[in-house]
Amino acid sequence: MTTIVTDNCKRCRFTDCVTVCPVACFHGDDEMLYIDNEVCIDCGACIPLCPVEAIYEDPIPEDKEQWIEINEERAPGLPVIRDKQDPYPGAEERKEELGFAD
Amino acid sequence: MSNLGTEQNPLCAAIVGSGPSGFYATEALLRAEPMVLVDMYERLPSPFGLVRSGVAPDHPKLKQAISVYEQIAESPEFRFMGNVTVGRDVSVAELKECYHVIVFTCGAETDRQLGVPGEHLAGSHTATEFVGWYNGHPDYRDLTFDLSHETAVVIGQGNVAIDVCRLLAKTVDELKHSDIAQHALEVLANSRVRDIYMIGRRGAAQAKFTHQELRELGELADCEPVVDPDDLELNPASREELADRRNRANIKSYEVLQQFASRPPPTRGRRCHLHFLKSPVEFKGGGSLERVVLVKNRLEGEPSHQVACPTDEMEELACGVLFRSIGYRGVAMPGVPFDDRRGVFPNQDGRIVDGSGVVPGMYVAGWIKRGPTGIIGTNRADSVATVQSLLDDLPKLDANKKPGAERLEPLLAGRGVRVVSYADWQKIDAAEVRSGEARGKPREKFTRVAEMLAVLPEAV
Numbered sequence: 284m285t286t287i288v289t290d291n292c293k294r295c296r297f298t299d300c301v302t303v304c305p306v307a308c309f310h311g312d313d314e315m316l317y318i319d320n321e322v323c324i325d326c327g328a329c330i331p332l333c334p335v336e337a338i339y340e341d342p343i344p345e346d347k348e349q350w351i352e353i354n355e356e357r358a359p360g361l362p363v364i365r366d367k368q369d370p371y372p373g374a375e376e377r378k379e380e381l382g383f384a385d
Numbered sequence: 386m387s388n389l390g391t392e393q394n395p396l397c398a399a400i401v402g403s404g405p406s407g408f409y410a411t412e413a414l415l416r417a418e419p420m421v422l423v424d425m426y427e428r429l430p431s432p433f434g435l436v437r438s439g440v441a442p443d444h445p446k447l448k449q450a451i452s453v454y455e456q457i458a459e460s461p462e463f464r465f466m467g468n469v470t471v472g473r474d475v476s477v478a479e480l481k482e483c484y485h486v487i488v489f490t491c492g493a494e495t496d497r498q499l500g501v502p503g504e505h506l507a508g509s510h511t512a513t514e515f516v517g518w519y520n521g522h523p524d525y526r527d528l529t530f531d532l533s534h535e536t537a538v539v540i541g542q543g544n545v546a547i548d549v550c551r552l553l554a555k556t557v558d559e560l561k562h563s564d565i566a567q568h569a570l571e572v573l574a575n576s577r578v579r580d581i582y583m584i585g586r587r588g589a590a591q592a593k594f595t596h597q598e599l600r601e602l603g604e605l606a607d608c609e610p611v612v613d614p615d616d617l618e619l620n621p622a623s624r625e626e627l628a629d630r631r632n633r634a635n636i637k638s639y640e641v642l643q644q645f646a647s648r649p650p651p652t653r654g655r656r657c658h659l660h661f662l663k664s665p666v667e668f669k670g671g672g673s674l675e676r677v678v679l680v681k682n683r684l685e686g687e688p689s690h691q692v693a694c695p696t697d698e699m700e701e702l703a704c705g706v707l708f709r710s711i712g713y714r715g716v717a718m719p720g721v722p723f724d725d726r727r728g729v730f731p732n733q734d735g736r737i738v739d740g741s742g743v744v745p746g747m748y749v750a751g752w753i754k755r756g757p758t759g760i761i762g763t764n765r766a767d768s769v770a771t772v773q774s775l776l777d778d779l780p781k782l783d784a785n786k787k788p789g790a791e792r793l794e795p796l797l798a799g800r801g802v803r804v805v806s807y808a809d810w811q812k813i814d815a816a817e818v819r820s821g822e823a824r825g826k827p828r829e830k831f832t833r834v835a836e837m838l839a840v841l842p843e844a845v
Contacts, residue, residue: 284446302769303762305405305450324446327597328762331634340597366769383630 284325284341288316289350291337291381296371300329300338301364310361317358335381387784389485390419395462396779397787399484401471401718402491403427404434405761406751408454409768410488415460417776423463424484424790428470429523430805430813430837432458434492436761437830438522441548442563443555445827450761458807464790467805468834474802475793477720483792485782486746486775489721489730489737490768493713493752497728499540503668504709512545512710519552519573521566521830531673532576534705538677540665541710542585543593544760549708550581550657551601554608564821564828581608581657582702586664586682586693589616589642590623596637603645608655612645616661625688632689663700664693668707676701713757721747729756735771736778746782748775809841816840 288300292315300316301309308322309329318338330338339347371377378384388394396419400407403425414421431437433451440447458465469475471491480487496511498504508531517525537553539546552560557574565573585592589612592599602610617639619627627636642659667678679700682693714728722739724731730749731738737747750771751764759767797804805813813831821828831837 302766305409305762305765306453324449325597326447326450326760326762327595328760336630336633 285320285343285351286318286323286325286327286330286338286340287320287343287347287350287354288318289337289339289347290315291335292316292333294371294377295335295337295374296368297334297374297378298364298366298368298370299332299334302367303328303332304365307363307365308358309364310358311364312357312361316364317354317361319358320355321359335378335383387780389782389784390421390779392420394784394786395420395422396486396782397484397789398423399480399487399789400425401480401487401489402434402751402753403432403465403467404490404492404751404764405436405450405454406492406754406764406768407434407488407490408457409765410490410750410772411463412457413769413772414488414775415457415462417772419776419779421462422789424466425463426466426469426471426475426480428468430468430810430834431831432465432467432807432810438517438520440520440761441516441552442520442565443551443560445563447761448564463807465805465807465810466790466793467807467810468803468838469797472719474797474800477718479793479796481746483788483790484746485787486748488748488750488771488775489718489753490749490751491715491718491753493715493728493757495714495716495728496709497712497714499665499709499711501665501667503670503674506668506670506674507672508670508674508705509668509707509709512539512541512549512708513713515549515552515708516545519565519569521564521569521832523832523834526568526832530572531706532572532578535577535579536702536704537578537581538702538704538707539581539583539710540707541712542583542587542659542661543710543712544595544598546583546708546710547594547598547602549710550583551598551605553578553581554602554605554655554657556607559606562825564826564830566830566832567824568832578706579655581655582660582704583657584660584663584665584679586662587691588619588623588661588684590619590627590632590635590639591684591691592635592638592661594638595634596641599638599641602657603641603648607653608657609648609651609653610645611648611651611656611658612642613660614646616659617642617646620684622686622688622691623684626691629688662693664695666695666699669701674705674707676703677707713752715753715756727756729753735774745778748772803838803841805838805841813837813840
């Protein structure tokens with residue numbers, strides 16, 4: 284099983300996902316978050332909380348497959364993000380742009 | 386300005402219950418800016434609550450959450466007070482004297498009742514009993530389940546209901562290398578159950594189980610899921626629900642059900658039948674359960690607010706064993722306000738309230754706060770929110786120094802209570818792991834408190 288963060292995460296920082304992660308497996312750089320699958324227990328708690336549907340689990344759609352490797356490469360070297368952060372300026376616009384307006 | 390929360394006068398917190406919400410509350414307290422000491426009270430010698438005794442044995446990955454709790458428990462500001470029942474061995478009033486704050490994270494330990502005639506016939510069990518039994522929880526060690534019948538019924542369509550179905554559906558080979566209790570494995574090995582019926586009162590679009598759990602029913606060695614395509618016909622309101630992206634979890638489950646419905650007729654030894662829009666109205670049998678009477682429901686109401694309403698169409702299902710899995714319910718504790726209707730400790734943002742307002746210094750998190758919903762991680766956000774309320778209240782708390790367990794340990798010893806420390810638990814844990822090795826299991830749990838205590842030296 285694999286759970287990954289994908290491109291919709293970029294430039295949002297809603298970070299609701301990290302608040303329900305039971306094992307603190309989210310890591311982040313300035314751009315987006317990544318999941319360390321060595322730590323993730325595939326509970327799926329984060330998935331429904333992402334307002335831009337950036338998180339996928341198995342079966343991962345074909346057009347998101349490249350993100351498996353990106354999560355795997357980047358997550359372990361970046362700091363753990365375990366607390367909710369303030370969304371980036373423009374996050375709401377970005378969400379709207381992605382088609383997830385409330 | 387008081388010095389509460391400093392090295393000289395640390396905030397003394399008692400946590401009651403050692404499941405996920407207790408550990409996440411501990412984590413949040415220990416990460417907070419003020420200096421906090423946490424003593425965690427647990428009625429069993431073993432910690433970790435439902436991660437140890439609720440999560441199904443064949444879901445080992447979910448149990449890895451324990452490694453996070455183990456790290457939290459290693460903190461020098463943390464003390465485990467196992468084998469202590471709050472409300473019996475020590476009163477809530479005594480805890481209040483010894484701590485600045487108490488956070489109750491004791492979960493929802495009993496079941497909701499269906500309230501139908503015959504519910505308590507022999508052969509009719511709660512899912513809690515069965516789950517506790519196969520997971521080796523000492524409270525359920527001596528229960529017996531008669532699996533000599535070919536038909537079993539599970540009432541409810543949440544993840545616990547699926548766990549029960551799956552454990553009944555799996556072969557011994559699929560279970561024997563898990564941490565399932567040996568007594569349960571032996572009974573399941575002789576099970577004659579061939580047809581399992583999972584009955585839900587609402588429709589295929591409203592089922593509470595997650596698609597991951599549902600999907601597993603299609604991946605078993607000797608059991609196949611059976612879904613009637615007619616059951617997947619949706620009324621307009623349900624179609625509207627599934628068209629709403631906010632319900633995407635239900636959409637995924639519905640897609641899995643569609644796959645199940647399109648499978649060729651089952652050929653394997655066991656079948657798991659998923660039935661929707663039916664509710665039990667009576668359990669019948671002379672002495673023990675023989676038949677369950679079901680009423681067919683129809684959904685009424687606006688999308689996302691549909692309720693199951695009984696029609697006058699009935700059917701009977703012959704069955705010898707039945708598990709009721711319609712939700713958990715919290716249990717009252719002496720000295721703590723209780724909302725009997727909801728089965729929770731009444732609270733505002735995690736602050737316990739009684740008829741006259743907030744009760745100072747008493748907090749609640751997890752299932753006993755919000756009711757039995759969500760999964761392990763849901764409790765982390767919930768505990769963090771409660772701890773935030775607690776930290777906001779800090780200036781209002783009684784700032785006198787509190788003794789914590791220093792005062793209670795001798796008192797408990799005087800009452801004949803063998804307090805199990807975290808180091809003690811680690812000995813029990815190691816003994817379980819050793820005893821599992823011989824059977825190729827990650828651990829063989831002790832299923833009696835006396836067995837756990839026997840691993841430990843006499844109390845000092």
